[in-house]
Amino acid sequence: MEDKGTQPPEPAAAAAISSVLANDDLLREILLRLGLPTTLVRAALVSTRWLRLASDPAFLRRFRARHPPRLLGFYHTARARFQDEVPAFVPLPQPPELAAALRGARLRLAPGSSGSGPDAPVILSCRNGRVLAAEFPPDGPRVSIISPMHPARHPPALPLVYELPRQPGQILHASCMLLFPDVGSDDPSYTFVEFLRKDQEMLAKAVSVRAEISDLNSVRESATIEIQESWERSIRRDVLVNGNLYLLGGKGHVLGLNLASMRLFLFRLPDGVQQLHRMGNIELLRAGDSGLYLIHLKGFQIHVWFRASDSDIGGGNWELVDNICLGESFGQFAEPNWESGDALVALHRVEDNAEVFLRVDRVIFHIHIMNRTVNKVFEMSPEAYRYFDIFPFMMLWPPTFPQLRNDHDQDQTNGFKLRNEATRPSSPPPAASAASSVLADDDLLREILLRLAFPTTLVRAALVSSRWLRLASDSSFLRRFRARNPPRLLGFYHTARRDEQPAFVPLPQPPELAPVLRRLGGFALGGADVSAVVFDCRNGRLLRAEFPPPPDELRFGVVSPLLPPARQPPDLPPNLHSQLHQVPNDARVLRPGWMLLPEEEEDDGGDDLSYTLVVLIRRGRGLFARAVLVRGESDDQIRTSDSIELPNHYWPNKKMNRGLLFHGSLYMLGREHVLGLNLASMSLFLIKLPDGVEQLEHMGNLELLRDGDSGLYLAHLKGFQIHVWHRATDGGGNGGDWEMVDTMSLHQSFGQVARPDWESGDPSLGDALVSLRRVEDNAELFLTIDRVIFHIHIASRTANKVFEMAPKEDIGFEIFPFMMIWPPTFPALNYDDDDDQ
Numbered sequence: 001m002e003d004k005g006t007q008p009p010e011p012a013a014a015a016a017i018s019s020v021l022a023n024d025d026l027l028r029e030i031l032l033r034l035g036l037p038t039t040l041v042r043a044a045l046v047s048t049r050w051l052r053l054a055s056d057p058a059f060l061r062r063f064r065a066r067h068p069p070r071l072l073g074f075y076h077t078a079r080a081r082f083q084d085e086v087p088a089f090v091p092l093p094q095p096p097e098l099a100a101a102l103r104g105a106r107l108r109l110a111p112g113s114s115g116s117g118p119d120a121p122v123i124l125s126c127r128n129g130r131v132l133a134a135e136f137p138p139d140g141p142r143v144s145i146i147s148p149m150h151p152a153r154h155p156p157a158l159p160l161v162y163e164l165p166r167q168p169g170q171i172l173h174a175s176c177m178l179l180f181p182d183v184g185s186d187d188p189s190y191t192f193v194e195f196l197r198k199d200q201e202m203l204a205k206a207v208s209v210r211a212e213i214s215d216l217n218s219v220r221e222s223a224t225i226e227i228q229e230s231w232e233r234s235i236r237r238d239v240l241v242n243g244n245l246y247l248l249g250g251k252g253h254v255l256g257l258n259l260a261s262m263r264l265f266l267f268r269l270p271d272g273v274q275q276l277h278r279m280g281n282i283e284l285l286r287a288g289d290s291g292l293y294l295i296h297l298k299g300f301q302i303h304v305w306f307r308a309s310d311s312d313i314g315g316g317n318w319e320l321v322d323n324i325c326l327g328e329s330f331g332q333f334a335e336p337n338w339e340s341g342d343a344l345v346a347l348h349r350v351e352d353n354a355e356v357f358l359r360v361d362r363v364i365f366h367i368h369i370m371n372r373t374v375n376k377v378f379e380m381s382p383e384a385y386r387y388f389d390i391f392p393f394m395m396l397w398p399p400t401f402p403q404l405r406n407d408h409d410q411d412q413t414n415g416f417k418l419r420n421e422a423t424r425p426s427s428p429p430p431a432a433s434a435a436s437s438v439l440a441d442d443d444l445l446r447e448i449l450l451r452l453a454f455p456t457t458l459v460r461a462a463l464v465s466s467r468w469l470r471l472a473s474d475s476s477f478l479r480r481f482r483a484r485n486p487p488r489l490l491g492f493y494h495t496a497r498r499d500e501q502p503a504f505v506p507l508p509q510p511p512e513l514a515p516v517l518r519r520l521g522g523f524a525l526g527g528a529d530v531s532a533v534v535f536d537c538r539n540g541r542l543l544r545a546e547f548p549p550p551p552d553e554l555r556f557g558v559v560s561p562l563l564p565p566a567r568q569p570p571d572l573p574p575n576l577h578s579q580l581h582q583v584p585n586d587a588r589v590l591r592p593g594w595m596l597l598p599e600e601e602e603d604d605g606g607d608d609l610s611y612t613l614v615v616l617i618r619r620g621r622g623l624f625a626r627a628v629l630v631r632g633e634s635d636d637q638i639r640t641s642d643s644i645e646l647p648n649h650y651w652p653n654k655k656m657n658r659g660l661l662f663h664g665s666l667y668m669l670g671r672e673h674v675l676g677l678n679l680a681s682m683s684l685f686l687i688k689l690p691d692g693v694e695q696l697e698h699m700g701n702l703e704l705l706r707d708g709d710s711g712l713y714l715a716h717l718k719g720f721q722i723h724v725w726h727r728a729t730d731g732g733g734n735g736g737d738w739e740m741v742d743t744m745s746l747h748q749s750f751g752q753v754a755r756p757d758w759e760s761g762d763p764s765l766g767d768a769l770v771s772l773r774r775v776e777d778n779a780e781l782f783l784t785i786d787r788v789i790f791h792i793h794i795a796s797r798t799a800n801k802v803f804e805m806a807p808k809e810d811i812g813f814e815i816f817p818f819m820m821i822w823p824p825t826f827p828a829l830n831y832d833d834d835d836d837q
Contacts (some may be wrong), residue, residue, distance in 0.1 A: 033451030035400035038101050055401040069395040077389050106151035107395035127179040156211040161192045164205045170196040176238045196450050201228045204257045222262040239284040270305050270318040280346030300326045321369040323743040350392040425666030453485050454512050455824035473826040487820040495814050501526050502534045523561035536596035540821030543596035621646050644684040660704040671695050690725050690738035700771030717772050720746045775817040
């Protein structure tokens, strides 16, 4: 009997699949989310149409921006005389999709791998999946450009150029052998560049080296440039960005060479940054197409500087955009002597990506700057300590696709032939069968669904069949989906006066969310004769009070603008409303008086019909909390915490800040402490803020953030910088100390919308009123500067202007961020029918 899981889908399901895959725009978005170039090439084998879409240069630029080429590992040598040792390859952990590609590669560079000779090959350069290797046989040295991922290719032998003609008095400062990054694997040439110095002048020479070249008549030469300071002789400290070659070596400058015009230029390093003699404390990285990053290692912190760069003169000023504290990331790998200054610490760039290798004594770590991951990848032997050298090896870009034959335009697999005969299928299946073979595999289908990006798209995909619905609604899959695609901020409600109805301001969204925004636009709080007040807003739900004219009673509770009327949560019963606010004469409920806490999303997100309300009550120097879980049932009970004595000058006195819910505890900011409430035990606790950090009254300079499950983050606005602190916590106040893990400079993000009075330094002293407002529990913030509101995403460092208040609104203006509901609502699955239909 055939395996039912591999049978073609039923006609209805096949039609639904076809309706998705037949749309070029939708298919591009699916292909864009495949993640790996190898998977993209496999997908291109489905049909000529899939191949055309996948190999289109514009699409490939988008794919590379979303999925930069991966670091596969590195070659290393450890001997003083390179020819004495075969370069060894150290693979890095890779996803299963790359296992087959790596198994077919020839990564070991044995003697004779680039020709024939008695000595081991010497690696001269390694870039974009290609290795420039030299060998020294008796008949003379030669160079080959080896592609380990394509072992069947036999590269031509090239002459070894290691010196260019010089004038008397010219001294070699640095030389580079360049493999250009975006030319693919078929380019049989390299470029040799020399920087020569004579007295206080520097010049550059370059030549392109190809097979059959026997003279150096094509050498190009720059004009000289004056060099005032001493320069270290540089070995492989170059970075190539948009046709410019940048070279470190000066104590206070970077030397640049535009390879098209052979024009030299200089620009200064940031103030206070200096290259240390033979220490590897700074590295240049490519920041996409926008400029340069400078990585400065100082102690156990990495400072990241950014400089915009044009094609010739190097760009504007340096700006500090990030600080990465390595202490937390190293964890158990750290040794006691690493922070004392006794350890040898050095950086090594990974090609042009935002990655570095960090050497600490004999241990090599791989650090990804953007996501702040640190992984131990190698430990040298004691004898390799002195001469150890690293050559990072990347995935080849662009990928090699089958060759498309233009004499067939129909959507069929036999309309093209493959360039690589080893991968030619013996009998190409029809396009529908090929698509079915991909979509019939549960693991592959999960990966495709995981990349749909929006809950609404996921729900639509789940309608294809009962099998798709089971996979999409599985709780473990939903946790992965939420981690990859956090619920989006749809916009915000705002009020400016007590007599004004709350208004909704939508934020720009992709077309897939247009129906969601239309539903929000059609929802209104209150009415012509009914005024409304919003107290809190979380997870697509609003805590509101509506005041209809007599004799109708006050309606207090939660509404969900994105849900139909039949699925709205229950209002708070009037008796519980009065009991929550019933306090002794010498006590007061802190404004606004309520906090809405949806059921926590540890597993499946709870349900959308129940919620918890919390009020804080202050009595002298004591404070206690009341909470009630509202389910619309008669047994809803109010729970009360014990009182906690507050420190001197503790806020709140009259008003409470909106709390952060994390692992069953609610956290609220005071002046110098965080007040915590464990909702299970109804116990209160205090956490001291970092030294030197305190909340300014009426200023909104602090916010608590949640980003994943690693603990609490504190965003501290100081001038035009946001400092991010981290503290591990167990949900009951226990945990480690605060540690600064990031600094975000806002200057670059604001750009031309900034005004001169915004940079006054301390927000409590300057002309501009600056304040923060957290966006639910995500690493996002609203930043208000005078009457202008910006949406800031901490991780991606983006700042977008979203609203400007009217002149009379800036005093009483309040923001309530509105998020997409999580988890999404799926159709009910009929378990009596197991067929895939």
